[in-house]
Amino acid sequence: MDPSIKILSKTDLKLELEIRGVDISYVNGLRRAIYADVPTLAIDIVKFLDNSTTLTEEFIAHRLGLIPLRTAGPLSAISYWYTCDEEHSTEIECRECTFKGTLNVSNDTTKIRVVTDKDIKFDHGGISTLSNYMGSLLGVIEAPSIPILKLAPGESINALLYARKDRGKIHAKWCPAACVVLRPLAKIILCDEFEKLPQQHNDIARSYISDTCPRKVFTIENRRVVVKDPNNCIFCNDCFNIPISLDGQNTDANTIWHPALVTQQPDAFYFSIESNGSLSAYDIFLMACDEISSRADEVLATAMDIFQVSTKNDNVVMSMEDDSLT
Known part of the structure; x- marks a missing residue:
């Protein structure tokens, strides 16, 4: 059977598929590629200028790193910071790989102030947190926000944020999926x-x-x-x-x-992707397929190089044997 994919349902945050004509190793490889190899943008460095809260800076920085970030343009246009060719100054910020943001909130009221991802602002206009993206670009009224911390009266938080692109195998904050489900389809026979x-x-x-x-x-x-x-x-x-x-x-x-006999179909699977909001679920699927394809090309190229070297060595041995016979 030729491989086939049927879309069961599709939204921005969830994609459900029926995949047929492949074995479980391929579908599981797709699941692993989504978790480990699909890149996203996340806050990687936090510089605290002021923190009068009761929370430690390590705790706050960890929560900031897990906030999903959306980009208006394709992620392929953003370089990895460790392979960026742009000339870097003494500052961390770079227009090609590292993008600066701020979190500056003070509580001047007499009530508790909840700091959310809506309070994070980036200098680059194409980068925003998930809540700001849903509110501005998608036009969602009263988009839900992600709470970061609470400020008591008189407390404040002021930090510089630097977002970078990377993969989930480096740190979980770069993983684009909240959940990926792989389940064999059932074959049901009624008596x-x-x-x-x-x-x-x-x-x-x-x-x-x-x-x-x-x-x-x-x-x-x-x-x-x-x-x-x-x-x-x-x-x-x-x-x-x-x-x-x-x-x-x-x-x-x-x-x-x-009454019924239930078995697993060896080449048919239910596959669903739930995005954390950093990418659409459909884009996550396409990028995972591209990642598997590029890795297969690398393996084939390496195999061809080894085959060519082996062929050259065999030719040398054969010519030496011919010389010895003469």
């Missing part, structure tokens, strides 16, 4: 007695389906039990282990001991 049960015992069939399978995998159509949505199956195996008694006494003659 003949269970499939035809509604023809004589419709109430028993309906009661068994509703009580045994809350995931609503089965339904009744034209007085027959059918598999409505096998993708909802979570392999609990209750439909195999729980028998159906037609007389309430569990006698062999009036009992369906194993």
Whole structure:
């Protein structure tokens, strides 16, 4: 079977797919690439100018690093700071790889002031926190904000923030996904007695389906039990282990001991990506596919180089053998 991908649902923060025609090693490699190799932008360095709160600076810096950042342009236009060719001054800021932001909040009121990611401002107009991105670019009214800390009356926080691009395998703050789910699709085979049960015992069939399978995998159509949505199956195996008694006494003659058999399809999978907001879920999927493709190209190029060197060495040995024979 040729590989195929079917989009089950798609939003900015979640993508659900049905992948067929590949084995689990490829799909699991895709999952690992999303966690480890898809780059994002995150706050990497924090310089505190003032901190009169009760929280330590290490704690605040850690929370700042985990705040998702969005970019208006493609991430490919941003360089990694350790490979940037731009001339750097004594400052950390760089227009190609390191972007400066500020967090400067003072509580001059008599109430508790909650500092959120909406209070973070970047000098670069194309970079913003998730809440500011949803509020300005997407036009979401009253976009939810991410709390960072609370300021008591008279307290203040003032810090310089520097955002950089990197990958999740360096630090979890650069991981673009909140959750990636990989699950084999179910292959469900109904026994003949269970499939035809509604023809004589419709109430028993309906009661068994509703009580045994809350995931609503089965339904009744034209007085027959059918598999409505096998993708909802979570392999609990209750439909195999729980028998159906037609007389309430569990006698062999009036009992369906194993109504259905559930197995895993070896080449069909449910795959979902939940973004943390730094990238759209669809972009995360495409970037992970590109990452796997580029790594495969690197392996092929290395293999070709080794093959060429091996061929040259074999030719040298053969010529030496010919000379010795003459």
